[in-house]
Amino acid sequence: MLNSRVTIGSVLVASAAALCVPGAASAEDPQAAFIYVGPVGDAGWTYRHDVARQCIEAEGTKTAFVETVPETPDVLNVENDFLSQGYNMIFATAFGYQPFTQQVAVANPDKYFFGITPTIAPADNILNFYGKLWDGRYLTGMVAGSMTETNKIGFVAAQPIPTVIAGLNAFTLGARSVNPDVTVEVVWTLSWYDPSAEKQAAVALVENGADVIAQHQDTPSAVQGAAESGAWAIGSESDMTSFAPEKVLTGTVWDWCPFYKSAVDMVKNGTFEPGEFYGGLDDGTVSIAPINAAVSDEIKAKVAETEAALASGSFDYWAGPIKDNEGATVVAEGATLGIADINGMGWLVEGVSGSLPTK
Amino acid sequence: MNLTMPFRLEPVLDEPRRGQAAIRLAVGACVALLVGAALLLASGYDPVVAYSALARGAFGSMNAISGTINKAVPIGLCAIGIAFAYRARLWNIGAEGQLYFGAFGAAGVGLFLPPSTPPVVALPLVLLAGMLGGGLWAFIAAALKAYRGVNEILTTLMLNYVAILWVAYLVTGPWSDPLAYSFPYSAPIIANAQPGRVFAGIHPGIIVLVAASLGLWWLDRSSRLGFNLRVAGDAPRAALYGGVNHRTVTLVALTGAGALAGLAGAIEIAGSTTRLQSGLSPGYGFIAILVAWLAQGRPLAIVFAALIYSGLLNGGFALQVSSIPPATGTILQAVLLLCFLAAATFGKYRIRRVPASQGSP
Numbered sequence: 133m134l135n136s137r138v139t140i141g142s143v144l145v146a147s148a149a150a151l152c153v154p155g156a157a158s159a160e161d162p163q164a165a166f167i168y169v170g171p172v173g174d175a176g177w178t179y180r181h182d183v184a185r186q187c188i189e190a191e192g193t194k195t196a197f198v199e200t201v202p203e204t205p206d207v208l209n210v211e212n213d214f215l216s217q218g219y220n221m222i223f224a225t226a227f228g229y230q231p232f233t234q235q236v237a238v239a240n241p242d243k244y245f246f247g248i249t250p251t252i253a254p255a256d257n258i259l260n261f262y263g264k265l266w267d268g269r270y271l272t273g274m275v276a277g278s279m280t281e282t283n284k285i286g287f288v289a290a291q292p293i294p295t296v297i298a299g300l301n302a303f304t305l306g307a308r309s310v311n312p313d314v315t316v317e318v319v320w321t322l323s324w325y326d327p328s329a330e331k332q333a334a335v336a337l338v339e340n341g342a343d344v345i346a347q348h349q350d351t352p353s354a355v356q357g358a359a360e361s362g363a364w365a366i367g368s369e370s371d372m373t374s375f376a377p378e379k380v381l382t383g384t385v386w387d388w389c390p391f392y393k394s395a396v397d398m399v400k401n402g403t404f405e406p407g408e409f410y411g412g413l414d415d416g417t418v419s420i421a422p423i424n425a426a427v428s429d430e431i432k433a434k435v436a437e438t439e440a441a442l443a444s445g446s447f448d449y450w451a452g453p454i455k456d457n458e459g460a461t462v463v464a465e466g467a468t469l470g471i472a473d474i475n476g477m478g479w480l481v482e483g484v485s486g487s488l489p490t491k
Numbered sequence: 492m493n494l495t496m497p498f499r500l501e502p503v504l505d506e507p508r509r510g511q512a513a514i515r516l517a518v519g520a521c522v523a524l525l526v527g528a529a530l531l532l533a534s535g536y537d538p539v540v541a542y543s544a545l546a547r548g549a550f551g552s553m554n555a556i557s558g559t560i561n562k563a564v565p566i567g568l569c570a571i572g573i574a575f576a577y578r579a580r581l582w583n584i585g586a587e588g589q590l591y592f593g594a595f596g597a598a599g600v601g602l603f604l605p606p607s608t609p610p611v612v613a614l615p616l617v618l619l620a621g622m623l624g625g626g627l628w629a630f631i632a633a634a635l636k637a638y639r640g641v642n643e644i645l646t647t648l649m650l651n652y653v654a655i656l657w658v659a660y661l662v663t664g665p666w667s668d669p670l671a672y673s674f675p676y677s678a679p680i681i682a683n684a685q686p687g688r689v690f691a692g693i694h695p696g697i698i699v700l701v702a703a704s705l706g707l708w709w710l711d712r713s714s715r716l717g718f719n720l721r722v723a724g725d726a727p728r729a730a731l732y733g734g735v736n737h738r739t740v741t742l743v744a745l746t747g748a749g750a751l752a753g754l755a756g757a758i759e760i761a762g763s764t765t766r767l768q769s770g771l772s773p774g775y776g777f778i779a780i781l782v783a784w785l786a787q788g789r790p791l792a793i794v795f796a797a798l799i800y801s802g803l804l805n806g807g808f809a810l811q812v813s814s815i816p817p818a819t820g821t822i823l824q825a826v827l828l829l830c831f832l833a834a835a836t837f838g839k840y841r842i843r844r845v846p847a848s849q850g851s852p
Binding site for chain 1: 547548551552554555558561562663670671672673674675676763764765768770771772773805808809811812813814817
């Protein structure tokens, strides 16, 4: 019995040695590898990264991906295997990959690594990226606020982390800018990818009186739950219109193609700089899906006007005074919020009904 | 009409020779590789590309080997615990939860020790806390079994979820790292409790795994406890007659299994993640049940089975790197396991043709 295990083990080792074919790539010849936290079929976060991967592949960069990789030391194995196959750019598209990416990056100073901000594990060859999603949320909030008749909007949220909280707050500010009577009721699923819980949360919010359901989740399940319950839906991550064409009002959409292209160019031209990159409405990283025909032209024009103002920087909805939903002033008159403040956001703005879990 | 099969599985009574077992398993592996190749061809992938990727991800480079060894440590430790409890015919389905509760214990010590604690004190304390945590978690099920006769399969299974949620609560609430932007991480444990990588990316957990395996081997060979466990499991009445207290045996067997799983959790924290986090174990405690079975509970075979299984898991990622979908990897793993199990079964049974008139009812 025991001997046989040894035999099988050595057979595997021998075949590994015999079959292993190392790849090769020079720094001028970018080959990009992608690590996804969810399946590419999630129709949301991971899907949008995969669309952008195909976008740079179409431009001639060799790419490969591994999906559904947990935020655990498995990341080390996947990244090392990519490097062994000649890939010299690693896009690790989940925040929780950072500590592991850092280990691999430090051991491979001549390779390039890209992770999701905010940075907790920097290195000289890591550039972390994300987008000012909240600006898109403000615009979708305006659409939601103009369409609600019950003045109750539901929001299905994944995890109580700053980027989600900032998006929820921006959405609420946008909704109340066109309709000051709106309250936004939030449900936390505490999961990025849990289609049945996301749908359930949307249905429960509708039963509780909400007639527009927005979300920050990786799948279109909340959109489907809202549509089946007869409510309007606001998508997230990708254009979710096709999941309920009648009922989807609009939604925020990620487009990583411009950033990925620029990253490939950086490596090609030797202009890579470590640090952080935040895309936004101005460069197309964040946009909103086409607005439903049921929304009035007046609102559509107002949204377009606000979008242009946000993109050019002439309008800032984070400008104080802003109160949280317990009545305390969180942004004083004359003050505003920067990226660092948003990355540390731990309060819900006035108009949000609900609280942050587990604190 | 006689519907009985004309074939029958008969137990083989004589102890098979070792050489035979080796040949059988080798045949099993070859059959598995052939079936897998057929499946790959049928779905339009080149089996050579797939198998070379699998082998590369598992054992193809120093990085791959260290990744495989590091992953085998928690799987193997949990499996040795499961095999230990099964000496007394107790089913520990709760290694996953015990691993998490052990990690909780380890983090509880590792986070709050003074940073100046010398490594020779800090690391053993963290590991000990892990064993205490895992042992304590299993003790709940053990005590319910020993004193109330509650089925340990159910209690150990259910306690998994409690432990996982408890850790999730800690890392999003009271122990969440203020520098991690509210992501479900604790702060890192003190540096002096982290052994680092001793050799080419391998952390010293493998030494603990081998020691645990030798410990179980010694227990089987020459210890009174090993004998008591087996007697109490196989023949409770005989054990009672012989003065073996079945309660004590139940408590020792399950708590010991929990302590080993807890040790695995502590090693994961000290050696791999450096912090308590949600998703600390991607199901190691459940994979360990399979590994313990594959190795038929034999202590040294468990180490090899854990290495092979962990190689298969890492090889599965490499399949994707070579653009073969992950489901293919899962199917290959399942085919390999089925063939190994079939090979092992044919060591204990033989197929005999039964004349229709003699067919068993």
